[in-house]
Amino acid sequence: MKRLNSAGILIALTIASASVNAMTERQQWIQPLQPAEIKNPEKVELGKQLFFDPRLSMSGIISCNTCHNLSLGGVDNVKTSIGHKWQAGPVNAPTVFNSSLAIAQFWDGRAEDLKAQAAGPIEAAVEMAMPHTLAVDVIQSIPGYVEQFKRIYGNDKVDMDKITDTIAEFENTLVTPGSRFDLWLQGDDNALTADEREGYDIFASSGCVACHNGPAVGGTSFQKMGVLEPYVSSSPAEGRFAVTGKDAERFMFKVPTLRNVELTYPYFHDGEAATLEEAVDIMGRLQLGRQYSEDELGKIVAFLKTLTGERPAMALPLLPASGDKTPRPEPFR
Amino acid sequence: MKRLNSAGILIALTIASASVNAMTERQQWIQPLQPAEIKNPEKVELGKQLFFDPRLSMSGIISCNTCHNLSLGGVDNVKTSIGHKWQAGPVNAPTVFNSSLAIAQFWDGRAEDLKAQAAGPIEAAVEMAMPHTLAVDVIQSIPGYVEQFKRIYGNDKVDMDKITDTIAEFENTLVTPGSRFDLWLQGDDNALTADEREGYDIFASSGCVACHNGPAVGGTSFQKMGVLEPYVSSSPAEGRFAVTGKDAERFMFKVPTLRNVELTYPYFHDGEAATLEEAVDIMGRLQLGRQYSEDELGKIVAFLKTLTGERPAMALPLLPASGDKTPRPEPFR
Numbered sequence: 191m192k193r194l195n196s197a198g199i200l201i202a203l204t205i206a207s208a209s210v211n212a213m214t215e216r217q218q219w220i221q222p223l224q225p226a227e228i229k230n231p232e233k234v235e236l237g238k239q240l241f242f243d244p245r246l247s248m249s250g251i252i253s254c255n256t257c258h259n260l261s262l263g264g265v266d267n268v269k270t271s272i273g274h275k276w277q278a279g280p281v282n283a284p285t286v287f288n289s290s291l292a293i294a295q296f297w298d299g300r301a302e303d304l305k306a307q308a309a310g311p312i313e314a315a316v317e318m319a320m321p322h323t324l325a326v327d328v329i330q331s332i333p334g335y336v337e338q339f340k341r342i343y344g345n346d347k348v349d350m351d352k353i354t355d356t357i358a359e360f361e362n363t364l365v366t367p368g369s370r371f372d373l374w375l376q377g378d379d380n381a382l383t384a385d386e387r388e389g390y391d392i393f394a395s396s397g398c399v400a401c402h403n404g405p406a407v408g409g410t411s412f413q414k415m416g417v418l419e420p421y422v423s424s425s426p427a428e429g430r431f432a433v434t435g436k437d438a439e440r441f442m443f444k445v446p447t448l449r450n451v452e453l454t455y456p457y458f459h460d461g462e463a464a465t466l467e468e469a470v471d472i473m474g475r476l477q478l479g480r481q482y483s484e485d486e487l488g489k490i491v492a493f494l495k496t497l498t499g500e501r502p503a504m505a506l507p508l509l510p511a512s513g514d515k516t517p518r519p520e521p522f523r
Numbered sequence: 524m525k526r527l528n529s530a531g532i533l534i535a536l537t538i539a540s541a542s543v544n545a546m547t548e549r550q551q552w553i554q555p556l557q558p559a560e561i562k563n564p565e566k567v568e569l570g571k572q573l574f575f576d577p578r579l580s581m582s583g584i585i586s587c588n589t590c591h592n593l594s595l596g597g598v599d600n601v602k603t604s605i606g607h608k609w610q611a612g613p614v615n616a617p618t619v620f621n622s623s624l625a626i627a628q629f630w631d632g633r634a635e636d637l638k639a640q641a642a643g644p645i646e647a648a649v650e651m652a653m654p655h656t657l658a659v660d661v662i663q664s665i666p667g668y669v670e671q672f673k674r675i676y677g678n679d680k681v682d683m684d685k686i687t688d689t690i691a692e693f694e695n696t697l698v699t700p701g702s703r704f705d706l707w708l709q710g711d712d713n714a715l716t717a718d719e720r721e722g723y724d725i726f727a728s729s730g731c732v733a734c735h736n737g738p739a740v741g742g743t744s745f746q747k748m749g750v751l752e753p754y755v756s757s758s759p760a761e762g763r764f765a766v767t768g769k770d771a772e773r774f775m776f777k778v779p780t781l782r783n784v785e786l787t788y789p790y791f792h793d794g795e796a797a798t799l800e801e802a803v804d805i806m807g808r809l810q811l812g813r814q815y816s817e818d819e820l821g822k823i824v825a826f827l828k829t830l831t832g833e834r835p836a837m838a839l840p841l842l843p844a845s846g847d848k849t850p851r852p853e854p855f856r
Contacts, residue, residue, distance in 0.1 A: 249605060464851060504839050512788070519600065521611070
């Protein structure tokens with residue numbers, strides 16, 4: 191290696207600083223996802239088992255993974271989820287991938303974090319329909335679980351607090367770094383095609399980034415669905431209003447993450463937009479008063495598809511056997 | 524190492540031959556499971572993806588893995604499976620683990636092999652409710668699948684024959700060797716406790732092995748459910764009769780494998796036996812005219828639990844994204 195003289199050092203510093211500036215500019219709205227840091231692998235593993243365990247439902251056939259399918263985009267890809275006794279839920283299942291980055295959980299933000307969120311669907315009548323007391327009894331009766339709780343918490347008394355704590359710990363690991371857009375954010379000019387790059391320029395300059403920003407490209411605020419035109423929907427969901435009771439927050443929903451949006455169809459809280467083209471077109475008109483041309487739509491969608499990251503590689507969990515005294519599932523109760 | 528003289532060689536040969544004889548005797552009824560031989564890893568991987576893909580169902584939420592859950596015992600652990608629109612199926616889901624060793628598939632043996640079997644539940648109205656033509660259209664519309672079919676079969680035309688061929692190839696790998704009972708069969712005297720060993724002696728000497736034999740401890744014949752006493756059931760299933768139309772074969776069912784039977788509760792074609800104790804008690808009385816004592820039941824069950832093998836470790840499959848033209852799921856059709 192050649193030694194640098196002081197002029198060389200100056201040039202090198204100038205290039206580095208220009209590159210830092212370029213980086214900062216690229217990352218103005220959206221920042222690269224960071225890989226998950228796993229602090230307690232045993233707790234993550236237990237949470238994973240519980241996430242996949244259909245015994246947390248009254249029927250014995252619905253697990254967290256049924257609607258937040260990790261083989262798909264952390265969603266079920268149906269308009270609104272189908273739960274206990276084939277009831278249709280009121281809203282489209284949000285992806286569990288990168289959900290740890292959101293300001294709150296659920297479309298209306300009624301849970302402050304993943305731990306609080308995890309308790310909801312277990313007992314919701316249209317989802318897993320499992321009273322918490324029964325969920326605890328089931329898990330407490332499975333020796334292979336009790337052992338793990340004991341190792342992790344120092345005692346073998348199972349409760350909802352521990353169940354949801356481990357599920358949240360697992361969900362915290364469900365980030366999807368490594369998308370082509372992140373490579374570009376990190377300085378790789380060749381990571382995007384010209385069309386994708388242009389698509390991002392339109393996305394940024396026409397104002398999408400006002401709401402879809404941060405490392406998750408969303409999830410940082412609540413916004414009204416239908417700003418310049420009302421959004422017409424048969425969904426009963428009223429958004430933030432259901433939580434705060436404030437009229438001004440009617441139809442305000444948490445801005446969804448656009449990470450892996452290619453995989454999380456159909457779109458919106460009611461799942462009524464089947465394709466990305468349709469979703470972007472509606473967003474442009476209703477939220478920004480902007481009618482994108484077909485060319486623009488194509489480019490924005492091309493950009494959005496560069497947000498598909500690496501879904502975490504994981505072993506299929508092997509669940510411990512029920513004991514003879516484990517309460518049995520009751521699909522028709 | 525010491526050199527053996529001729530007397531030493533004779534002794535060594537005698538021990539070896541005694542041990543071969545003991546081995547042969549131990550393996551008279553039940554033989555150890557052999558690990559799966561994977562000839563075409565790409566085909567196995569594609570079959571695994573399809574096995575886990577809920578897009579093979581009309582609703583978009585039921586996959587092969589829903590009822591043959593590989594995180595559990597290759598079953599759903601409910602009396603009879605819940606399918607499309609929450610319909611209850613007529614029979615208990617048999618385990619997919621070691622199913623490649625059975626003489627035929629389904630409780631009534633109506634499919635000759637796993638490939639023929641795989642086609643059934645996809646289109647059955649109470650299971651996945653997906654016409655084969657639509658299943659093919661869906662898979663053909665997913666670029667990530669088409670690519671794989673092309674690599675494996677040399678052309679990219681998807682059909683049910685290829686879909687079921689890959690699923691069967693995957694299912695062929697779902698064997699569970701390494702149980703404690705297999706270790707004992709292979710000569711490890713310490714693999715079983717005295718009670719478990721006694722349980723096996725009762726199991727063998729009282730005649731259970733007449734039907735529950737071979738490496739899968741079952742699956743080798745069809746037998747009448749209720750030989751010495753009729754089996755009373757509200758299940759509509761008539762067994763082999765439904766296939767052959769022969770009166771003599773009414774209520775003849777394929778003898779289920781007892782491998783991993785600890786994990787495949789509830790038991791019998793109608794799922795009416797909740798525990799192993801109950802199932803063994805009924806089998807003894809109805810099939811063998813034998814009333815086992817509580818002590819005998821306990822020992823037989825202890826033996827049965829030594830048949831739990833190693834479920835295959837596998838990565839959770841990551842499924843390719845639908846295209847914009849992929850027919851969308853219709854949970855309420």
